[in-house]
Amino acid sequence: MKMSLTDPFLLTPAEAAAADRETDASGIPIFHLMQQAGFAVAAEALRHFAQAERFVVLCGPGNNGGDGFVAASALRRAGANVSIHLAGRPEELTGAARLAWLEAQTPAQSFSSYQPHPGDVIIDAIFGAGLSRDVPPEVTDLITRVREVGCPVLAVDLPSGIDGLTGQVRGAAFQAQRTVTFVARKPGHVLMPGRIYCGEISLAPIGMPTRIARRHARTVSVNDPRAWKAAINVQQGDTHKYKRGHLAVFSGGPSHTGAARMTASAGLCAGAGLVTLASPPDATLVNACAMTAVMVREIADLQDLKMWWASGKISAAVIGPGFGVGEGLRSYVHASAARPMVLDADAITAFAERPDELFALAAGSEPRQILTPHEGEFARLFPDLAADKTIGKLERAKRAAERAHAVIVYKGADTVIAAPDGRLLINENAPAWLATAGSGDVLAGIAGANLAQGIPAFEAAAAAVWLHGEAGNKAGVGMTAEDLIRHIPAALEDLLSWCRL
Ligand SMILES: NC(=O)C1=CN([C@@H]2O[C@H](COP(=O)(O)OP(=O)(O)OC[C@H]3O[C@@H](n4cnc5c(N)ncnc54)[C@H](O)[C@@H]3O)[C@@H](O)[C@H]2O)[C@@H](O)CC1
Ligand SMILES: Nc1ncnc2c1ncn2[C@@H]1O[C@H](COP(=O)(O)OP(=O)(O)O)[C@@H](O)[C@H]1O
Numbered sequence: 001m002k003m004s005l006t007d008p009f010l011l012t013p014a015e016a017a018a019a020d021r022e023t024d025a026s027g028i029p030i031f032h033l034m035q036q037a038g039f040a041v042a043a044e045a046l047r048h049f050a051q052a053e054r055f056v057v058l059c060g061p062g063n064n065g066g067d068g069f070v071a072a073s074a075l076r077r078a079g080a081n082v083s084i085h086l087a088g089r090p091e092e093l094t095g096a097a098r099l100a101w102l103e104a105q106t107p108a109q110s111f112s113s114y115q116p117h118p119g120d121v122i123i124d125a126i127f128g129a130g131l132s133r134d135v136p137p138e139v140t141d142l143i144t145r146v147r148e149v150g151c152p153v154l155a156v157d158l159p160s161g162i163d164g165l166t167g168q169v170r171g172a173a174f175q176a177q178r179t180v181t182f183v184a185r186k187p188g189h190v191l192m193p194g195r196i197y198c199g200e201i202s203l204a205p206i207g208m209p210t211r212i213a214r215r216h217a218r219t220v221s222v223n224d225p226r227a228w229k230a231a232i233n234v235q236q237g238d239t240h241k242y243k244r245g246h247l248a249v250f251s252g253g254p255s256h257t258g259a260a261r262m263t264a265s266a267g268l269c270a271g272a273g274l275v276t277l278a279s280p281p282d283a284t285l286v287n288a289c290a291m292t293a294v295m296v297r298e299i300a301d302l303q304d305l306k307m308w309w310a311s312g313k314i315s316a317a318v319i320g321p322g323f324g325v326g327e328g329l330r331s332y333v334h335a336s337a338a339r340p341m342v343l344d345a346d347a348i349t350a351f352a353e354r355p356d357e358l359f360a361l362a363a364g365s366e367p368r369q370i371l372t373p374h375e376g377e378f379a380r381l382f383p384d385l386a387a388d389k390t391i392g393k394l395e396r397a398k399r400a401a402e403r404a405h406a407v408i409v410y411k412g413a414d415t416v417i418a419a420p421d422g423r424l425l426i427n428e429n430a431p432a433w434l435a436t437a438g439s440g441d442v443l444a445g446i447a448g449a450n451l452a453q454g455i456p457a458f459e460a461a462a463a464a465v466w467l468h469g470e471a472g473n474k475a476g477v478g479m480t481a482e483d484l485i486r487h488i489p490a491a492l493e494d495l496l497s498w499c500r501l
């Protein structure tokens, strides 16, 4: 069976269930999908766990358990040693899962009777997309016993205990070595910590018509150039630097200039035609000594800033990296309110006590602002959303974007990009070594460069996050933020090749 992960679309658990129902109504029974799913799991088990002395299939009460019964039968037919353990009693099974159980024609034992042995490979078919609350104590115990012995786990659809929508652990979860999912990945496969719990993921199509699956995939996709490449300007021969936009980056005082300089350099490497570092007078000398291609201009006060904007020469700005939190920063943001702008770091913290003041500035217009909070900054600006444990990162980012009338780049290993109109992307190309000092300043510069080139805020943000991840992959482990900047052009080259396809 062909398996690939190249499709960027994701199905939430609710969308997957609706797509199942529509497929069933179209004449392809769920039992047929379940059989394909179970066969794909068995094939994966035989391919990757040939050393297994025994496959122990743990089946839950729903269709995830049904996939497990089909897999167990197929493995047995292939000559493997298989035992099945079941939650509850077989008579309680319904629908397609009941049919799969009847076909398996095999004795099932209870969860509590299973004692893991070295040599066992676990096929985890307890809960998948239908997990709706924390796992019960008998499943927590089972997860602990399996972990203690160190048996490898092959998860069916999702590791049991991982919430398919949020990627959060509901009480406890299996750490899988591999996960086979069906039709499309769920957000919980891409969001943290679910992504880690899944291990290596493979995708089995199982015969659901693509048109049905795609029609239901409305909430969120992976951040992939296909989502926004139409908005990227592929440079033509007749371009000139002014056409490619002029980015302004605001520097902090004399002892805090490094962050903004990295932002400015990143902006230039990412394709802004011109970048100017706007410097307070006492930092002008240090900035001018350190920069060459990036221009330095003294901006002494609010009056200077307003005149600069009024000149019409600036296309976009980045404010925040190393600027210093205070009234000065807030007044600069007010003076720039209607402009395409990235607000990062101190520019987010400066509004922690008065977030509504910031949100009001952007109300009523096309989103022009990009806010780039990491976890801590997000909690400062949206404390209620950060504290709400009933929602995950996607919903938090979505509500934050609506409230702020701005594009939110909610950073982390699983950066979520959210637009006020509800569009959502999850980024997955960022290597762990991007977690290094100054990396966020570089991201802000790339996003600023995209805004300066006239790319709409959501696409500008999403492309910046993707380019940042690509540059990180090219720079490699051990990179510094300066290395990251040097690798932006190669990442950009990859992106432009994509765009020309
Ligand atoms: N299109 C697809 O993707 C297909 C998916 N299939 C499988 O169907 C699964 C979804 O099936 P279901 O919707 O039946 O969901 P699950 O089998 O994941 O679990 C739902 C069952 O578990 C119970 N439950 C949920 N959380 C619980 C908890 N914390 N403690 C105790 N009981 C709990 C529910 O009451 C329900 O009985 C997928 O994960 C996949 O494995 C296939 O069988 C068919 C096609
Ligand atoms: N574990 C990780 N894996 C991948 N990317 C990460 C990880 N942790 C952080 N990042 C990324 O690195 C950048 C760090 O930004 P930030 O927290 O603002 O750091 P700094 O203030 O040091 O520049 C963000 O783009 C974030 O998404």
Ligand SMILES: [K+]
Pocket (backbone or CB within 6 Å): 064, 124, 125, 126, 127, 128, 155, 156, 157, 158, 159, 160
């Ligand atoms: K599972």
